[in-house]
Amino acid sequence: MANLFTELFEDALNEYAYNAGLAGLSYSLTNTRVGFLLTVEGYHDKQPMFLRKILEELSEFNVDEKRFGIYKEKYMRGLRNFDNKEPYQHAIYYANHLMAELEWTITELLHSAADMTVDKLQEFIPRVLSNLSIEAFMYGNVTKKQSRELMNMTENILTKKCGTRELFASQCKRYREVQIPDGCYYLYQAENNVHRSNSVCIYYQCGLQDTLSSVLLKLFLNIIDEPCFDILRTKEQLGYTVYSCFREACGVQGLEIVIQSDKPSQYLNDRAEAFLYHMDNVIRDMSEEEYSHYVEALVNDILEKPKNIYEQDAEYWCEISSNTYNFDRDNIEVACLKTIKKDDLIKFYQEFIAIDAPYRHKLAIHVCSSLSEELKADELSANDTDLLPLPPKIPEPILVEDIAEFKRCTGLYPLPKPFIKIVKVAE
Known part of the structure; x- marks a missing residue:
């Protein structure tokens, strides 16, 4: 209505x-x-x-x-x-x-x-x-x-x-985000009867937003952005739609990888896992000079001035609509970013992203075409020896068959606390 x-x-x-x-x-x-x-x-x-x-x-x-x-x-x-x-x-x-x-x-x-x-x-x-x-x-x-x-x-x-x-x-209702339990991996499958392509959306939930965790996630995304495109799209030729992005909803943040391809959805899921497993060594082998370059690039990106009044307005309204009211977020995040060491980023990866991370919360959506030929993910991997290796012991997913039941059986994250207290204007 x-x-x-x-x-x-x-x-x-x-x-x-x-x-x-x-x-x-x-x-x-x-x-x-x-x-x-x-x-x-x-x-x-x-x-x-x-x-x-x-x-x-x-x-x-x-x-x-x-x-x-x-x-x-x-x-x-x-x-x-x-x-x-x-x-x-x-x-x-x-x-x-x-x-x-x-x-x-x-x-x-x-x-x-x-x-x-x-x-x-x-x-x-x-x-x-x-x-x-x-x-x-x-x-x-x-x-x-x-x-x-x-x-x-x-x-x-x-x-x-x-x-x-x-x-x-x-009566002022504010909705919250579903909390994936620690170490859990959920899979939801849907069928597409129109297109021949398959697709996956893989979400790694990284918990409530705070300055440190938010900056670490943004830095990690900044580092994997170009390799994600280069490896998954250009070298492995998975498809034209391949990207990683920062996802934020109801004060909860995470890493999202989206791929659309004519290859099977499970194969796409495996390639995303292999890519993230590969990035662990990339970050560990990164020189301090390379690391500083990524930090500086992210600082410049955060501090980039709005091009017009409408962009600035949108930034402020985002803080208001999310009820966080952190109107100096850019400067606060940059100050935090400058204190982060490479070891802090490796620790973040090991806690939230790594295949055996204790606080790994993974949700994978597989959209499978009913019009494409049925191919098996393991057969595709066996035919290409140049692919990045898969991580050992990939956990089996918990299949979500009923969305309503899934939500009934999982908890919800608390809402983020406002950065400043907003009071009603006096008459």
Whole structure:
């Protein structure tokens, strides 16, 4: 419902928004996991008037029956087209779904959308606007006084027109990430009936974010970035989609490797493990000069200035939306990074990434094509003697057959503590 509401609202305000755009103003209204995100951009002197108009339209919005039918069909068509997406996108979707405390599946969304009516959506709008907790960020050519005036205007319009009341602290839900037990390796398999390619998304969960562990993980990723592409994509020719990345959700971080290929998913999984096993020796044999080069490169990357006000705004809002409020994160991480030695990085690898690491938390998603020829991973490995060796004693995975049952049987990480305490603005 939230998705359809935002789509229909923007459609209804399309003409007004177009004229505002000619005057240098723009807005967007999107739904998030916990509510709505309203963004207003443009010339600061016209923003109060523009925001007032949007809020007044929002509080008095009536669903147009004809437009509802069009956008409902468009929304459901988008959900049904999920099957046509690339296999690696499916793998990432399933990884995110398994790790999230609560996330609706495509099938569940389709069933809900099919039952949606104009009356149900019209009833939903005032109900959702009747209880809100508002968190706002204003950045640019604006004073503290002007910011408070804008917020007072926002609250007054919502209170008078929608009867909005503040949510209780217990009603402000923040979702957490599933905690993979120490030393466990879970495997979830899905079938793709559209593409001939297979894909894997391998997630190594590295625990709650803090400055030291975050910097160590980013440094490790910085070191393996080029070799990952060079070895897995160029030399072993696994496919065009091969990359490693930093994954962060709900204050929990980890390393993610994504590969899409015509080779079997288990073979791709084995090649990723062989690559990480190989990187252990690469880091150990690395000279201090090489190590310092990677540290310096990461420092430069972290301290790179935002190219415009929108990039800076996005960085600040990321801290707010995650409720961490570490607005000086870059400088704090760089100060920590400069104290880290190569031995610290080796210790991090041995504790979280190595095949026998005590705190290794692995989730592998295998998306297998029903259209490709069946090949065995061990036969492919035997035919190529130039491949990196596999680590000894690769553990057997625990097969996830029911996602809901998997979540019921695993714990959740606590939420990260805010870096600073945020208090409600006094009247």
